[in-house]
Amino acid sequence: MTIPELYPPASITEADRPITPPSLLSVAEKDRLIERGFLGLYRWYMARSQETRNWNADKSFDWKSLRTDFTPEVTVILEGFFAVEQYVPDFTASILNTVRRSHGRSHFTLRWGFEEERHADTWENAVLFSKGRTPKQIEEYKYLLRSKEWQAPWDSALYNLIYTVFQERATQLNYLNLAKIVSGKSDKVHLQGNEDPILTKVAQTIAVDEAAHYNFFLECARLFLYYYPEKTLEAIKDVIHHFAMPAYNLVPDWAGFSETVYKAGIYGPRELQRDVIQVVFRNMGIESRKKLEEGIKRTRIVPLEGGGELGTAIWDSFDYGLVEGDVRRLYTRVADYEQEIGFADIDPTVFVRNPEVPSSAD
Ligand SMILES: [Fe+2]
Numbered sequence: 001m002t003i004p005e006l007y008p009p010a011s012i013t014e015a016d017r018p019i020t021p022p023s024l025l026s027v028a029e030k031d032r033l034i035e036r037g038f039l040g041l042y043r044w045y046m047a048r049s050q051e052t053r054n055w056n057a058d059k060s061f062d063w064k065s066l067r068t069d070f071t072p073e074v075t076v077i078l079e080g081f082f083a084v085e086q087y088v089p090d091f092t093a094s095i096l097n098t099v100r101r102s103h104g105r106s107h108f109t110l111r112w113g114f115e116e117e118r119h120a121d122t123w124e125n126a127v128l129f130s131k132g133r134t135p136k137q138i139e140e141y142k143y144l145l146r147s148k149e150w151q152a153p154w155d156s157a158l159y160n161l162i163y164t165v166f167q168e169r170a171t172q173l174n175y176l177n178l179a180k181i182v183s184g185k186s187d188k189v190h191l192q193g194n195e196d197p198i199l200t201k202v203a204q205t206i207a208v209d210e211a212a213h214y215n216f217f218l219e220c221a222r223l224f225l226y227y228y229p230e231k232t233l234e235a236i237k238d239v240i241h242h243f244a245m246p247a248y249n250l251v252p253d254w255a256g257f258s259e260t261v262y263k264a265g266i267y268g269p270r271e272l273q274r275d276v277i278q279v280v281f282r283n284m285g286i287e288s289r290k291k292l293e294e295g296i297k298r299t300r301i302v303p304l305e306g307g308g309e310l311g312t313a314i315w316d317s318f319d320y321g322l323v324e325g326d327v328r329r330l331y332t333r334v335a336d337y338e339q340e341i342g343f344a345d346i347d348p349t350v351f352v353r354n355p356e357v358p359s360s361a362d
């Protein structure tokens with residue numbers, strides 16, 4: 001299957017900068033608008049991340065006071081989280097290669113890599129200071145993990161972006177559900193007695209990062225959905241069809257880890273469906289998997305001649321009014337930031353409506 005590749009244009013001509021929008025936006029103009037959206041969001045994100053989430057894996061937690069008698073299940077969970085985050089150099093390098101032409105996306109990937117890197121170090125500290133594993137075991141385990149290389153699940157930048165939306169939400173959920181267990185809020189009998197305020201803070205702190213990642217990638221995916229609905233909905237359909245957590249095929253005894261998180265009520269098929277896919281769908285204005293698949297199928301069978309009809313079918317498969325509202329809100333957030341810094345006076349990021357999108361009043 002040929003996957004469409006979407007990049008910022010190699011060059012921008014004056015024809016790509018319409019003063020008044022023409023009846024349809026060119027591909028180059030759409031790509032430029034998406035790139036400007038990414039870039040504006042990335043600048044906003046950087047400032048916010050530094051102001052509100054500038055924590056450190058070693059110094060932000062009282063590691064010396066972490067309890068050292070967690071049940072073996074908690075150790076397996078911590079070790080699994082540590083293992084997945086260990087592939088951060090590959091996550092970053094692999095994605096970076098597919099987005100290097102985009103300023104917003106490539107620079108964001110570096111920042112994202114930095115935030116993921118501290119997750120790897122924080123989970124390692126949790127395993128080490130809880131004494132669930134010896135330093136020697138951790139060292140050997142790390143060598144084993146790093147002897148393998150993670151590769152992006154898709155060749156396409158768009159597909160990897162969509163994958164990351166689901167993956168970030170799933171990761172956030174994993175950490176929030178661990179926080180429940182170690183703060184005494186789990187109803188699982190076999191996990192009672194694992195309360196610890198430090199590990200609760202660790203899991204919650206990392207989960208906040210994951211929520212910020214989820215939001216960034218979600219905003220980016222919505223930009224694509226707004227300007228390229230057909231390609232994006234197709235990507236969503238394909239990605240959920242093949243979705244699996246990162247590094248599931250690299251981490252030793254993934255089956256053991258997977259069973260432990262499943263039995264702990266942290267993550268399993270039910271959580272994936274209800275707390276990941278449904279949440280992402282809601283945020284993207286997609287009613288259900290069935291509706292998405294039907295919409296794509298109908299779009300395909302509509303004859304392409306005349307062009308117009310192709311567009312009409314796809315608009316039934318998601319709530320484009322909601323998506324347009326969210327995209328407009330994103331631009332407002334970027335505009336406020338650019339006003340504060342002064343970019344707005346020199347080179348503002350401006351929302352341009354996609355004329356293909358039916359007016360919400362239609
Ligand atoms: Fe992470």
Ligand SMILES: [Fe+2]
Nearest residue numbers: 168209210213
């Ligand atoms: Fe993340």
